[in-house]
Amino acid sequence: MIGAELRARVRRDVAARTGLDEREATSIERFLELYDALDDPFSREADSIHVTGSGIVVGSRGVVMLKHKRLGIWLQPGGHVDEQETPWAAALRESAEETGLDVSFAGPVDDDGVPALLHVDVHAGGRGHLHLDLRYLLDGGDADPAPPDGESQEIGWFDWSRAIELADPGVETILRHLAP
Template sequence: MFPGLDDLIETLRRRGKNPVDEREARSVDTFLTELARLERPFDEHADPVHVTASALITGIRGVILLKHKKLGIWVQPGGHIDEGETPADAAVRESVEETGLPVSLLKNQAVQVDVHPGPRGHTHLDIRFLCTVPDDDPRPPEGESQEVFWFGWPQAIEMADDGLRGLLIARQP
């Protein structure tokens, strides 16, 4: 058993009862179907379809987004789950790595799931958590995307892809 897998299945059932939009409802169904067949769902090398984790980072300035180095689109921080990590652990770790800021998980409960294409022909089953950081400018380290910025909610909603847009609309103050 993988750390956090039972919690993930429970989260998916909960998200399916209250999705932020129709896309998330479809994503929950796909997520559950794929989890049933995946032997190692958190291992990016085991199958081109795998679970990833990301963070919607919010603060008084709005939302932090970064320009994905391979895909060239604006996304929330996140990435693959390392061995022994839960999805929430991975969302926080990836966010710290990509923003250079201390990231705090607001609640150990997913706020959205989304199924979308990833690099190299992979499919990401992404579980998203709500996080916060101090009111500082991101300081991404060398090797990470250097395009990491705070955006006001209206601009972030406009820039986001369809999967993230639904979450931003649901969460905007």
């Protein structure tokens, strides 16, 4: 799924969400407004505003969190969408790259192989970027994270209460919503 089909699918998925709190509701509104104005919303080279994909990595040990190397805050793994890639594929790839875990989508995917959109957050991404972040639920199994050199080494499984305590406010709501 690329081009106009991908663009329409992402817009439809975001527009169908109801925010879990005021921040997500505002993020959904901002996402749609900004997204519609972008020529290529998936390219970080085309504009400083672009779509990113993140994974909320869960398992029997809790949730995986990492301390962002530049921003110094505790977040979920995720990052930029590569050329010809979907945001959900980026969430899966980035989560695997940043954690060293064998991740997979948690829950069902639709007939097109697309997982449910879990959360939307619009936030500063550093270096003058604005990220239109789409988040998906991923199963991380139960192995210890093993990030490669170059990725944050401050990473681990956290029980839900500790993850919520550490989390940046943009992540906290979705963790509270998912916590058992």
